[in-house]
Amino acid sequence: MKPFQYTRRAFNAGAVAVAAIAATGGSAALAEQKVVKIGIILPFTGADAEDATLIKNGAMIAFDEANAAGGIAGYKIEPVIYDDGTATAGQYDPAQAATSTKKLVADPLVVANIGPEMSGSGKAMSPILSQADMATITPSSTNPDITDPKMAAQFRPKGKAVYFRTVTTxxxxxxxxxxxxxxxxxxxxxxxxxxxxxxxxxxxxxxxxxxxxxxxxxxxxxxxxxxxxxxxxxxxxxxxxxxxxxxxxxxxxxxxxxxxxxxxxxxxxxxxxxxxxxxxxxxxxxxxxxxxxxxxxxAGPHLTESPEAAGFVKTFQEKYKAVPDDYSITAYDAAKVILAAVETVAKSGKEMNRSNIRDAIQASKVQTLQGTVSFDENGDILDRTVxxxxxxxxxxxxxxxxxxxxxxxxxxxxx
The missing domain is CATH 3.40.50.2300 (Response regulator)
Structure with a gap:
């Protein structure tokens, strides 16, 4: 199961279609729309593929909503999806997570990431993200070592927090x-x-x-x-x-x-x-x-049966013919935080780059389905509900x- 390959082909096909429209004068505005890419790294292969798909689909709803509304401050949102699971491991694979992260940071248009699902992958990814000054927001990874300031030299060698969470540890x-x-x-x-x-x-x-x-x-x-x-x-x-x-x-x-x-x-x-x-x-x-x-x-509040999430749950079921779980919603909220950061940077007149997006995420106070999401200086969410x-x-x-x-x-x- 390699959904990211399908997704990327779809985006490439879309890019070809846009270029064709522009060449014929059909929609210059569409062709010229700026793009911000946001990564998603999750284990779509192996024992946790079911949960990974629910997480991915939660984030995709936020991206689809943003693009349907014309984008964020003039930017189209383009997900870039990679698998960090392998058949050999039978589940998430930290080595594959590192490989996927290196591919992600090699694309200068990718300004942030959602994931990983698992902390073993997070430990492999965080140092690479730190070197690139790229923030990730995990909707489900809970090992405290990754954001522990005592372990900063290992997991964030450049100093600044890059590993944010919409769940507690x-x-x-x-x-x-x-x-x-x-x-x-x-x-x-x-x-x-x-x-x-x-x-x-x-x-x-x-x-x-x-x-x-x-x-x-x-x-x-x-x-x-x-x-x-x-x-x-x-x-x-x-x-x-x-x-x-x-x-x-x-x-x-x-x-x-x-x-x-x-x-x-x-x-x-x-x-x-x-x-x-x-x-x-x-x-x-x-x-x-x-x-x-x-x-x-x-590692967070129960959300799928809350009145605030009723619209999301209905959309999810209609779109994906599946029932979301709470981490579908924390993924949606993670995407909303990143989208808010994109808007903040765009409106500030600053360059749309990873460092500025990271800084905007660090300063976040975003209203989401789980309430206000904000982070401490290490990237951990302030809410401690289990x-x-x-x-x-x-x-x-x-x-x-x-x-x-x-x-x-x-x-x-x-x-």
Whole structure:
């Protein structure tokens, strides 16, 4: 699946058509319209392709709306879409993310990017973006290291923040779910697993640290190889320890297999994870009854059922014949922030370049579907909300309908 190739061919075909119109005197204004390119880098190949497509489509709605209104301050918005997933990895691939980012920054018309979906890709991309002084806004990547000022030399060597987020980080997502375990689920003992990726390890470690601080007994913490097929050894060990709960830090490639096998080995304990399990890839891959009862979180407010997002949800369903998730909306909001930055730079009379767009994003106070989006000096969104969900099968709706099968419960208690 390589949607970016189709998209780029479509744009090239469009450019040829515009040139032909101009040559015949049909529409000089259209031919002369200035262009701003905005990248999208997401894993369209592998286990997370379902969620990546929902994210991409959320951003595309914002771009389509802008172009339908005549562009932004005279600029047509042209997405440039790359895949950071590979068949070899079976999911996102940091090496491919680096390659895609280098291709993106090689095009001088690209002024900003949306993505990545996964933090492992983000760690590979951020230093390249920093050297190019190009901002990215991630709608779903939550590992705190990338924006941690203590790690600036590694992830933003030129100094300025380039990695912005429309979601909070695992410094809140993991600990807040530990709070939920204790306060709401009355968990006393927990076993922790992660999938060995940057996101999964960071999330699981943050959860573990907070769990210990608030008196939960951590019976063990193991890593899963996402390419392995059988997790019986780990699950048998967990079963013998009789924990109240299992917490998994990771994404769908390992998570789907874990859910199916845990349903057989440890069916009656509480099972939970982060936003890596609260999405369409986990639901469709695991299916009911395997995912029944699992808790998951989003690193932001629940949006798809809010009145403010009703118009977006309707448009998304009509355009893509699919149900959006919350990260479709944080992607839409990320695009709106970049579009606002394009307008700010255009109206200021400054050159339309990456540095000026980055500065405008840093200073953003943009009204979006999730409220006002603004960032701290490191690029992290100021809102720290973490939302808790649970899979509960509702046979009135399709089994893969993420909105109706993953029930929103409440915000997690903040640390």
């Amino acid at each position: 695992d410094a809140f997502q993991g600990p807040n779910m530990a709070n939920y375990f204790k306060a709401k689920l009355k968990v006393k003992t927990v076993y922790i697993l992660d999938d060995s990726g940057a996101y999964g390890v960071g999330l699981a470690n943050a959860f573990e640290k907070r769990a210990k601080e608030i008196g939960l007994e951590v019976l063990g913490h193991d890593q899963l190889d996402p390419k392995e097929a059988d997790y019986t050894t780990a699950l048998t060990k967990i079963k013998a320890l009789h924990p109240d709960a299992l917490y998994y830090g990771g994404v769908a490639q390992a998570g789907v297999k874990l859910a199916k096998q845990a349903a057989e080995t440890i069916p009656n304990i509480i099972k939970a994870g982060g936003d890596g399990v609260a999405g369409g890839s986990f639901l469709k891959g695991g299916g009911f009854p395997a995912v029944e009862g699992w808790y998951g979180t989003n 939302s808790v969900f649970q899979y509960r099968h509702d046979d009135k709706y399709p089994a893969d309908d993420i909105t109706h099968q993953l029930k929103y419960l409440e915000p997690a208690p903040q640390s």
